[in-house]
Amino acid sequence: xxxxxxxxxxxxxxxxxxxxxxxxxxxxxxxxxxxxxxxxxxxxxxxxxxxxxxxxxxxxxxxxxxxxxxxxxxxxxxxxxxxxxxxxxxxxxxxxxxxxxxxxxxxxxxxxxxxxxxxxxxxxxxxxxxxxxxxxxxxxxxxxxxxxxxxxxxx
Numbered sequence: 598x599x600x601x602x603x604x605x606x607x608x609x610x611x612x613x614x615x616x617x618x619x620x621x622x623x624x625x626x627x628x629x630x631x632x633x634x635x636x637x638x639x640x641x642x643x644x645x646x647x648x649x650x651x652x653x654x655x656x657x658x659x660x661x662x663x664x665x666x667x668x669x670x671x672x673x674x675x676x677x678x679x680x681x682x683x684x685x686x687x688x689x690x691x692x693x694x695x696x697x698x699x700x701x702x703x704x705x706x707x708x709x710x711x712x713x714x715x716x717x718x719x720x721x722x723x724x725x726x727x728x729x730x731x732x733x734x735x736x737x738x739x740x741x742x743x744x745x746x747x748x749x750x751x752x
Contacts, residue, residue, distance in 0.1 A: 607647040610634065614657060616722045617665045619683065619701030633658050669702050671718040681707035681716060692716060705729060714739075 611625040614634070625634070632640050635656045636648055648655055655662045673695055675681060680691045681704050692704055696718060705717040705725045719725055727733050 606649050606651055608650065610636070610641060610646045610648055610655070611644060612722065613648055613650055613655060614662055616720070617662050618657065619703065620657075621703070622722075628657060635659075665700065665720060667700070668721045668724070669698060669700060669719055670721065670724070671696060671698070671702060673716045673718060675708050675713055675716040677711055677713045680710060692718065 610629065611622040614620055614625045614628075615622045620628075626644050628634050629641060629644050629646075632642060634641050636646070636653050638654070638656075650664050673692060675692055675695075678690070679694070680689050682691050683693055683703060685691050689710075696702065700720055702718045702720050703725070705719055705728050708714055708716055717725075717728065728735055
């Protein structure tokens with residue numbers, strides 16, 4: 598891929614599909630390795646392949662990926678005993694049970710099962726990556742309640 602191609606709207610296939618569906622980039626990579634992704638009706642097996650969303654027709658399991666232009670940002674107060682995930686194999690309640698949107702969104706980061714607090718959900722992969730990547734130096738504040746006093750030996 599040349600700089601000219603990069604500057605002409607090309608994007609990695611996993612990033613493009615993840616940004617326009619409810620799939621993670623890792624899931625997309627698995628689908629690519631399974632031969633379930635096509636570009637212009639040709640099966641793609643190269644995870645580094647780049648597409649031009651304005652010109653290429655991308656499909657997952659034969660269903661065309663529609664370009665999502667509307668960005669969604671949700672602030673959710675995650676209660677305790679809720680999984681920060683899209684679904685749970687143990688059938689526990691997830692943050693998606695508290696979100697009523699028709700378009701796919703995903704959590705930005707995570708909060709532990711026993712933790713409550715602010716959780717962001719979005720369909721904007723670039724925003725999510727900026728929020729989570731250490732180079733962005735996004736400040737996070739945690740408030741902790743202890744069952745016993747904190748002693749010097751715990752520090």
